[in-house]
Amino acid sequence: MYAAGMRMAALSRMTGIPTATIKWYLREGLLPRGDTTKPNQAEYGERHVRRLRLVRALTEVGGLPVAEVRAVTAALDDPSVDLGDVLKIAHGALSHGSVMPGADAAAAVDAFVARRGWTVKDGSPARDQLAGVVGMLGDLMGSPDGTGTAVALLEPYADAVEGLAAMEIGTLPVDEGRDAVVERVVVGTVLLERALGALRRLAQEHAFEQAVRAGRIPGR
């Protein structure tokens, strides 16, 4: 599809990413340097094309801050980082900016996770994020046991994602080697979380229109 050694202009044409952006990714350490063939001249190959697409996907579609993208690409590039840690780093990137949960909310989420029989390690960024959401929902509900009421809301959401997660982990391409698996973990975790959110909103739009047409909700 393309020559093994490309100059930056060709890399830009192939990926549709402006050279200024590529240079910025290089400076930020998100893209490995090319092979220096002559002084002041570097060549790029297939791994640079893949990495550029991945970085763009994580920043533009995933909405991850640069520091989180760097943590993810560093894990991809370091074969000593095991798969479980790649998953944790990708999860941490998506939990970026989580608030510190209160003790009540953290305990309620721990009890919820235990009731579901989920094995979740200490320091799970997703658990802390969920506890933050539960705490806020509890505050907004303002009932005497707001946190308990908020946790009870989670049940159908947990039911919905349990099968998805089992499928996602069950279909990891473990026979294709580390690179394929870790890229799938990162892309699947980040991009499909955005897809899941967007699909839920589309389904809400549809359900809303149906309810308006049926006269259950005032349209205007």
Place this chain on the structure above:
Amino acid sequence: MYAAGMRMAALSRMTGIPTATIKWYLREGLLPRGDTTKPNQAEYGERHVRRLRLVRALTEVGGLPVAEVRAVTAALDDPSVDLGDVLKIAHGALSHGSVMPGADAAAAVDAFVARRGWTVKDGSPARDQLAGVVGMLGDLMGSPDGTGTAVALLEPYADAVEGLAAMEIGTLPVDEGRDAVVERVVVGTVLLERALGALRRLAQEHAFEQAVRAGRIPGR
């Protein structure tokens, strides 16, 4: 629970939000001004407590940029904004920073939405965001019909959210008046999207641990 008229210090104690943050919310137009009782003295009431909790939930847990929070609170405060538009504004806030999708990806998502029988209006921010994700997934797959392969991945995710969305819209408290409904729409859309993502990641952690224990995935 609290006096009708509170000074800012009392509002801060009640919500746990520092007065510097409250002043910043006031300057940014996220919190309505209090009632001026004397020169240089304003009093705050229950609606300020609720609004503060909501703004904090949207910024800290929802991760929304200030401009998006302002769009949401402006819609809440304007009774002429109908419920469908509140939903669209909340959806737009969550789609913030979406990339412009390519024509291929947009057409593939439109066909997907039509196949599912979903009624989705033109200008739906969730549809554009989904098309952006599909386009990026297609690029990363690199197969001749990457976009088609990417759209095919969405089916189980759409199945999972369809029932959730119907429940969410079906349980809106339409008898409790506009304020209750629009707040539920905003909180439910934004906070439960974060909860859904965090729950999926927790379920992934569990599925991953199970697969390692069963020897299907190399642990280290």
